[in-house]
Amino acid sequence: MAWTLHCSECRTTADPSGLPTVCPACGAPWLVRLAQRPDPGAKQELAKRPWTMWRYQEWLPLLPGEEPVSLGEGVTPLLRASHLERRLGMRELWVKDEGKNPTGSFKARGLAAAVTRARAGGATRFTIPTAGNAGVALAAYGARAGAGVRVYAPRTTPSTILQQIRAFGAELTLLDGHIGDCGKASRAYANESGAFDVSTLREPYRIEGKKTLGLELAEQLDWRLPDAIVYPAGGGTGAIGMWKVFGELRWAHWLDSPPPRLYCVQSSGCAPVVKAFEAGADRTEPWPEPVTVAAGLRVPAPLGGRLMLRAMRETKGGAVAVSDEELCAAQGELAVREAIDAAPEGGATLAALEHFIERGEIRREESVVLFNTGAGWLYR
Numbered sequence: 001m002a003w004t005l006h007c008s009e010c011r012t013t014a015d016p017s018g019l020p021t022v023c024p025a026c027g028a029p030w031l032v033r034l035a036q037r038p039d040p041g042a043k044q045e046l047a048k049r050p051w052t053m054w055r056y057q058e059w060l061p062l063l064p065g066e067e068p069v070s071l072g073e074g075v076t077p078l079l080r081a082s083h084l085e086r087r088l089g090m091r092e093l094w095v096k097d098e099g100k101n102p103t104g105s106f107k108a109r110g111l112a113a114a115v116t117r118a119r120a121g122g123a124t125r126f127t128i129p130t131a132g133n134a135g136v137a138l139a140a141y142g143a144r145a146g147a148g149v150r151v152y153a154p155r156t157t158p159s160t161i162l163q164q165i166r167a168f169g170a171e172l173t174l175l176d177g178h179i180g181d182c183g184k185a186s187r188a189y190a191n192e193s194g195a196f197d198v199s200t201l202r203e204p205y206r207i208e209g210k211k212t213l214g215l216e217l218a219e220q221l222d223w224r225l226p227d228a229i230v231y232p233a234g235g236g237t238g239a240i241g242m243w244k245v246f247g248e249l250r251w252a253h254w255l256d257s258p259p260p261r262l263y264c265v266q267s268s269g270c271a272p273v274v275k276a277f278e279a280g281a282d283r284t285e286p287w288p289e290p291v292t293v294a295a296g297l298r299v300p301a302p303l304g305g306r307l308m309l310r311a312m313r314e315t316k317g318g319a320v321a322v323s324d325e326e327l328c329a330a331q332g333e334l335a336v337r338e339a340i341d342a343a344p345e346g347g348a349t350l351a352a353l354e355h356f357i358e359r360g361e362i363r364r365e366e367s368v369v370l371f372n373t374g375a376g377w378l379y380r
Contacts, residue, residue: 003061005030005204008307016061019121019196020204029303030204031244032061037252046219051075053109053212059245061117061208068116069145071102073109074212078220078369083337084350088357092367094226095340096217099375103140103164105133105343106213106373110237113209114198115141123147123196127189129182131234131295132161133343133374138198139168150189152182157295158379178290180301200235201303210241217242217369218255226260227366228317230353232345232373233264233273234299236308243311260369262317263362264308265352267292270300271321273308278319282309293324294344296373318361326351331376343379346372 005014009028014020020030038058049055053074054062062068077100081093098106111134118126125148128138135151142149149170153162154177165172175181183199190197200206218225225246231239239262246259266274270290276283284305290298302308312319322330324344331347334340349370356362 002035003032004035006033007031016204017121019118019123021197021202029201029307032204032208034059034248038254040253043223043254053112053209053216056212056215059211059215059248060113061205063120066116066120068112069119069141070112071108071140071144073101073112075216076100078217079338079340081338081370084333087337088354089364090368091365092226094367094369095334095338095346096213096369096371097340098213098371098373099341099343099346103133103137104375104378105137106210106238106371107133107137108141109209109212110206111137111141111198111209114203114205115145115147117205118196118198118203119145119147125149125193125195126198127186127193127195128152128198129179129186130157131179131298132157133296133378134200135170135172136161136164136168136378139165139170142170143168148195150186150195152186152189154178154182160380161378164378178298178300180286180299200237207237207241207244210237211245213238213371214242214245214249218249223255225255225257226369228261228263228362228368229371230263230265230349230356230368231371232294232297232348233266233308233319234296234345235302236264236273236304238371238373239264239311240304240307243315259315262311262315263352263356264312264317264319265348266319266321267294267297267327267348268321268323270298272300272302273305274319274321276305277309277312282306284309294327294348295379296343296345297348318356320352320355322348322351322355334372335376340372341376342372343374343376345374346370346376
């Protein structure tokens with residue numbers, strides 16, 4: 001194959017055939033490593049390719065001639081936030097609006113890649129725990145692949161999201177508790193039934209789908225990068241994917257500029273990554289009693305916590321927690337000032353930006369991209 005698997009913590013490597021889960025030596029997530037550098041000349045070919053994330057075929061785990069399981073995901077708008085620029089006194093502020101993806105969120109990217117590879121590995125049934133958007137995405141891509149899907153979600157998940165999961169034909173099991181409780185149930189079901197568990201970072205390809213966020217951003221900005229990215233971090237695959245691909249782009253000589261500083265935001269009601277970052281720790285500790293209206297940020301024990309911390313520190317970024325009141329107010333401001341129907345997690349990035357500016361970590365003369373990871377209508 002054109003890629004191999006490397007453990008994100010120990011030196012273990014593996015062949016990517018079959019249905020890889022996590023490193024058997026230490027239990028850490030696998031990362032995909034490309035076998036060869038994509039030719040910089042391929043940038044000139046992009047204009048001839050379809051407008052989906054699969055236009056970056058050299059960068060993705062796709063076999064020659066293989067048709068991905070796709071609903072046209074990717075190539076979402078990068079919107080100049082000129083009204084917010086003026087209010088904040090900033091030189092350049094953008095919002096990457098992932099709510100325009102199929103199924104209404106950035107989860108479409110990761111699940112398209114995961115289902116594509118798992119189908120090729122022989123999977124015919126899938127299971128996933130979700131805080132909301134991942135369940136909708138897997139239900140849709142499972143249906144597209146002709147595979148069965150079971151979704152475990154907290155009973156408190158917004159009703160619109162639950163309706164969407166059912167609409168795509170998935171089995172839906174509601175549990176009291178949070179996504180960690182759903183994860184235990186999903187893994188138990190996978191062990192009992194043989195369904196393939198595509199939980200965050202428990203297979204290696206959701207990161208590969210999410211890294212197209214960084215590829216798109218570079219192309220949309222004419223192969224330059226912003227000074228800083230503010231990203232809402234629950235499970236963290238988007239931040240990890242971008243950190244990974246920015247390094248790959250430099251390795252392949254597609255980019256010469258340094259990577260953007262990565263800043264992660266969490267809710268003050270569930271902030272294990274922020275707590276670890278501020279403490280100088282190299283791994284997160286489970287957050288007791290996670291509570292936040294931003295369902296995607298209610299991840300008390302992210303498997304990718306260590307990788308998120310590495311990404312922020314290696315890029316000289318940072319982390320902050322914002323209150324539900326702050327993120328909801330910012331969500332409303334994105335709608336009123338910029339006509340962006342942001343999810344609560346998207347609102348969190350604007351609230352966080354103001355904190356980072358006040359702390360002097362982001363300067364007003366810099367270029368900054370905020371990520372809205374989902375559509376606000378899914379939460380109504």
